[in-house]
Amino acid sequence: MSTSLRRFLITRLLLTIPMVLILVTIIFFIMRVLPGDPIRSQLGPRVSEEQANDIRERLGLNRPLYVQYFDFLWDMITLDFGNALTQGERPIRDELGERLPATIELTIPAITFTAIIGIFSGAFAAKNRKKPIDYSIRLLSIIMYSIPVFFMGLLFQIIFSVRIPILPLSGRMDTLMLVNFNSRTNFYTIDAILSQNWPALGSVLLHLVLPSLTLGLALSGVFVRLTRVNMIEMLQSDFIVSGRARGIPENRLTYKHALRNTFIPIMTLLGLQFAILLAGAVLTETTFSWPGVGRYLVERIQLRDYTAVQATIAVFALFVALISLLMDVLYAFIDPRIRY
Amino acid sequence: MTDKDVLMQIRDLSVTYNSRLGPVSAVDKVSFDIFKGEILGLVGESGCGKSTMGKALMRMIEPPGHITGGQIIFDGEDIMTYDQKQMRDFRGRKVSMIFQDPMTSLNPVQRVDEHVIEAIQVHEPKTKKEDALERAGSLIRKLGIQKRRMNSYPHQLSGGMRQRVMVGLGLVLNADLIVADEATTSLDVIVEAKLADQLRDIQEEFGVSLLVITHNIALVAELSDRVAVMYAGSIAEIADVEPLFDAPLHPYTKGLLQSIPNIKLEDEEELYKMAGEPPNLTHPPSGCRYHPRCPYAMPICEKIEPPLDEVASGRLVKCWLYFDHPEKEEPTIKVAS
Numbered sequence: 001m002s003t004s005l006r007r008f009l010i011t012r013l014l015l016t017i018p019m020v021l022i023l024v025t026i027i028f029f030i031m032r033v034l035p036g037d038p039i040r041s042q043l044g045p046r047v048s049e050e051q052a053n054d055i056r057e058r059l060g061l062n063r064p065l066y067v068q069y070f071d072f073l074w075d076m077i078t079l080d081f082g083n084a085l086t087q088g089e090r091p092i093r094d095e096l097g098e099r100l101p102a103t104i105e106l107t108i109p110a111i112t113f114t115a116i117i118g119i120f121s122g123a124f125a126a127k128n129r130k131k132p133i134d135y136s137i138r139l140l141s142i143i144m145y146s147i148p149v150f151f152m153g154l155l156f157q158i159i160f161s162v163r164i165p166i167l168p169l170s171g172r173m174d175t176l177m178l179v180n181f182n183s184r185t186n187f188y189t190i191d192a193i194l195s196q197n198w199p200a201l202g203s204v205l206l207h208l209v210l211p212s213l214t215l216g217l218a219l220s221g222v223f224v225r226l227t228r229v230n231m232i233e234m235l236q237s238d239f240i241v242s243g244r245a246r247g248i249p250e251n252r253l254t255y256k257h258a259l260r261n262t263f264i265p266i267m268t269l270l271g272l273q274f275a276i277l278l279a280g281a282v283l284t285e286t287t288f289s290w291p292g293v294g295r296y297l298v299e300r301i302q303l304r305d306y307t308a309v310q311a312t313i314a315v316f317a318l319f320v321a322l323i324s325l326l327m328d329v330l331y332a333f334i335d336p337r338i339r340y
Numbered sequence: 341m342t343d344k345d346v347l348m349q350i351r352d353l354s355v356t357y358n359s360r361l362g363p364v365s366a367v368d369k370v371s372f373d374i375f376k377g378e379i380l381g382l383v384g385e386s387g388c389g390k391s392t393m394g395k396a397l398m399r400m401i402e403p404p405g406h407i408t409g410g411q412i413i414f415d416g417e418d419i420m421t422y423d424q425k426q427m428r429d430f431r432g433r434k435v436s437m438i439f440q441d442p443m444t445s446l447n448p449v450q451r452v453d454e455h456v457i458e459a460i461q462v463h464e465p466k467t468k469k470e471d472a473l474e475r476a477g478s479l480i481r482k483l484g485i486q487k488r489r490m491n492s493y494p495h496q497l498s499g500g501m502r503q504r505v506m507v508g509l510g511l512v513l514n515a516d517l518i519v520a521d522e523a524t525t526s527l528d529v530i531v532e533a534k535l536a537d538q539l540r541d542i543q544e545e546f547g548v549s550l551l552v553i554t555h556n557i558a559l560v561a562e563l564s565d566r567v568a569v570m571y572a573g574s575i576a577e578i579a580d581v582e583p584l585f586d587a588p589l590h591p592y593t594k595g596l597l598q599s600i601p602n603i604k605l606e607d608e609e610e611l612y613k614m615a616g617e618p619p620n621l622t623h624p625p626s627g628c629r630y631h632p633r634c635p636y637a638m639p640i641c642e643k644i645e646p647p648l649d650e651v652a653s654g655r656l657v658k659c660w661l662y663f664d665h666p667e668k669e670e671p672t673i674k675v676a677s
Binding site: 238239241242243244245248249252260261334336337 | 398400428429430431432433436437438439440441444445446447448449450458459462463493495506509510513
């Protein structure tokens, strides 16, 4: 690692701190400004004002706002996050520890589908520009882009698990297997491999197919368009023409020379999408009963669970920062003209 | 030049671009020969079709343009009949091309040696990387590219160095003809002169033929053995370099040579400006395409297109001034061989 790259990494990591701080501060105050509170949203009018005040006192919600704020900041620095305010008041670290792996396990194959489908059909369309296959791919990409993700999910469920029952309908794993399944990391695939439980691994992978394909397809539309536009420009560039004059085959020119030069904008969007996916998989998670963090966040926002929402957002912010940092480092590997 | 063998024969080659205003005939039934081991300069104004011609010789015209007719005969075979695979083999191995902008003609994310290895392996898939590099080694040295430069990315090289890499890539497969399309235009005069020198050395050493496409007449005068002057999609005149510059025959060539700025030009002397504009090629003028601008235009020029024919040994001109025709009343100029 060069000195300049190290300096770049350190600077970027340091810049992450104020970014996360600002974000969680905004979230902290927005949550308090919203009408309703964790007690009323859960218990409604069933508790008297006195009982409610008792609970508030127990949860520390009656303290001055600035005390709560700094308390929360301290929790964050120690990466403890404290307990949730609703739904059994479990430690947030445990809750996220169960939910986050589920979502990551869903998003990684989803983004892989997106990248493979989006980039290759985009490049293929660009190579066959203005031919019927190009128009078909473009039309299909618009359809993919505009179809609501839950609708696509339902459609897949009806086709592939009801009409032709080859794939499981929902969940992360067969319920019967889940009973005897000991999950340490909450990444079921990793757990299954570690315990060499091959039937369980098969079940987990089968359960992943529909949700990740749904999510991946829904996002691929944008990538088809982005790749196609960039590839068309790249395929007209001088180095492609001069490569052709050297007798380099068209396929090589398209998929090796031109495609690699379009990776920078594609990677940028891919990084952004990955971040959005973490939170944005709510609809997919709901459709497929996936116990992920997207659904968790929506539930807890509705319950005004201040601490849970704040902690989740803080974790997202860290993820986004790390992924964009990773992208910046990858740029330099893809394009030798970029140096830090 | 008649004692030389013909490398490539171009016969009635036409290229048309389909534009919104109708078809544009960018190259109109052009015929000429390229001899083995010669440097042929192809000059003309911007938009006269010289670059299109260069691309057409490798069948690299991109839509909306296409070759609408003619033959390109190389080694006794008409390459217009080649299929895609034969064409791919032809490009690079028989004829290769150097382009105008060396800054953008190399893949920015590929190292120089990867370019060289790829060019060889595409045509000879069994060649190992090391062998490919070794084969290219002497050529690379001759071009003045240091060995350590081979590991560089294009953006780390200067413009002149990149253009030398391009020349090297063109030569590495021992092509018989190199088409240099404005290859020196984007370089400054000193680098340009050096590259021109190198092109000449390479031509002598490897015995390749060079087709130098340029609007730089001084470069052509310096570098070429023969010159073809193009105007509005057809060739106006072809001759060996000295006779052409000493005594141009076609009125367009005369005008073109008079338009060259001279560094010794006295203050009171005005630079010659050719009358009129290059024609709109969607509706080219009838007869001779130059007649609306020609100071010697005769009635026949408007009606009938003159042939490109030999008036002296190795001297072809496309102008009614030098040919007889039943409809022509003016006297015909005879050129001494």
